Amino acid sequence: MTMKADLIKLLRARWVTPVVALNEAKCFSLSQRCGDLRRDGVKEYRIVA
Helix, strand or coil, X not given: CCHHHHHHHHHHHCCECHHHHHHHHCCCCHXXXXXXXXXXXXXXXXXXX
């Protein structure tokens, strides 16, 4: 899977912190990826900043 797909799956499953995103989805900038997801129309996700 791509980083984006991994991140969407992770965000739909549970609350995610930047450290969790880095460890499980290899995402270095969770806030920027969440902005990308919003622009792409993804509405369901959980984030802890």
